[in-house]
Amino acid sequence: MAHFTKKASTKQEIPTASLPDIIFMLLIxxxxxxxxREVTLLVQNALPQAEAIEKxxxxxxxxxxxxxxxxxxDLRGEPAVQIDDALVEDINTIRDTMYRKLQxxxxxIVSLKVDSDSETGLLYDVQQELRVAQxxxxxxxxxxxxxx
Amino acid sequence: xxxxxxxxxxxxxxxxxxxxxxxxLLLIFFLVTTTIDVDTGIYMELPPPLEDTEPPEISDxxxxxxxxxxxxxxxxxxxxxxxxxIRQEVIRHVTNNxxxxxxxxxxxxxxxxxxxxRQASYEMYVDVLDELxxxxxDIRDGYARSNFGxxxxxxxxxxxxxxxxxxxADAFPIKISLAEPDPGTGG
Numbered sequence: 001m002a003h004f005t006k007k008a009s010t011k012q013e014i015p016t017a018s019l020p021d022i023i024f025m026l027l028i029x030x031x032x033x034x035x036x037r038e039v040t041l042l043v044q045n046a047l048p049q050a051e052a053i054e055k056x057x058x059x060x061x062x063x064x065x066x067x068x069x070x071x072x073x074d075l076r077g078e079p080a081v082q083i084d085d086a087l088v089e090d091i092n093t094i095r096d097t098m099y100r101k102l103q104x105x106x107x108x109i110v111s112l113k114v115d116s117d118s119e120t121g122l123l124y125d126v127q128q129e130l131r132v133a134q135x136x137x138x139x140x141x142x143x144x145x146x147x148x
Numbered sequence: 149x150x151x152x153x154x155x156x157x158x159x160x161x162x163x164x165x166x167x168x169x170x171x172x173l174l175l176i177f178f179l180v181t182t183t184i185d186v187d188t189g190i191y192m193e194l195p196p197p198l199e200d201t202e203p204p205e206i207s208d209x210x211x212x213x214x215x216x217x218x219x220x221x222x223x224x225x226x227x228x229x230x231x232x233x234i235r236q237e238v239i240r241h242v243t244n245n246x247x248x249x250x251x252x253x254x255x256x257x258x259x260x261x262x263x264x265x266r267q268a269s270y271e272m273y274v275d276v277l278d279e280l281x282x283x284x285x286d287i288r289d290g291y292a293r294s295n296f297g298x299x300x301x302x303x304x305x306x307x308x309x310x311x312x313x314x315x316x317a318d319a320f321p322i323k324i325s326l327a328e329p330d331p332g333t334g335g
Binding site: 016017019020023024027048049050051052053054055056059062109111112114115116117118119120121123124127130131132134135136137138139140141142143144145 | 164165167168170171172174175186187188189190191192193194195196197264265266267268269270271273274275277278281282284285326
């Protein structure tokens with residue numbers, strides 16, 4: 001029974017020549033599909049420096065409020081508040097906006113990104129709004145102070 | 149001349165088996181060097197709105213008021229002070245333990261109240277707030293060092309088992325109160 005003893009002479013190796021291509025393809029796929037969400041700043045925003053700072057570990061919980069001089073539009077040069085991608089026209093609408101966000105994420109932390117040249121008056125107005133909305137956990141965003 | 153006619157049959161292929169390694173190396177290099185920038189900042193808690201709760205009565209000695217005016221002058225308990233001196237003043241206030249009648253009774257009762265004029269610059273606001281926070285960091289570091297043998301508070305907290313209470317934070321709670329701002333007077 002010579003037929004049954006015949007061994008197949010196929011090679012048992014997987015060709016690895018195309019492996020780099022596969023990895024490159026993966027790399028490029030993820031590079032192309034990854035979107036780093038960036039907010040277009042409509043206000044001046046140079047953050048101050050501080051020493052006693054903490055990291056925000058959970059970025060999901062953070063919602064940002066930008067305060068500074070408006071760069072464009074009718075309010076140009078005036079201190080303005082930006083939430084998400086738009087300038088806030090009426091300060092009193094902040095309480096509703098933030099209240100809604102707080103409903104979605106009860107553990108929300110509001111990160112206040114305030115321009116270091118701005119005055120604190122507008123910041124106080126925003127904080128009063130946050131208090132009304134019960135969004136009490138805030139974070140003054142600052143850069144780490146470089147040791148002299 | 150048969151020598152000239154002879155052709156050498158060299159292989160013209162580039163070895164591709166190491167390409168995978170090169171790709172991996174590149175991948176790992178970029179994985180390691182990429183930093184998605186971390187947000188840092190000063191964490192604070194706003195007081196709840198006034199309609200809900202009456203502000204509690206606080207005796208004057210437990211309250212250290214810090215004011216900043218539009219020119220960037222710092223007033224601590226009504227006296228001018230430089231930015232660098234605030235930290236020592238807060239440390240004295242909090243760790244007083246009833247010794248000096250002008251400062252706080254106990255560390256847990258000590259409150260620092262912080263307020264600025266509306267026209268004060270935000271940079272000054274953060275600078276002063278940073279000093280206030282730093283004072284508490286110094287106090288906690290010192291307490292963790294002397295009572296628990298940890299080099300600083302962060303290390304103490306790391307070593308702390310999950311089921312134990314943070315005694316340092318209990319002894320020196322950070323009570324920085326963002327005072328009720330003056331009603332807006334514009335600009």
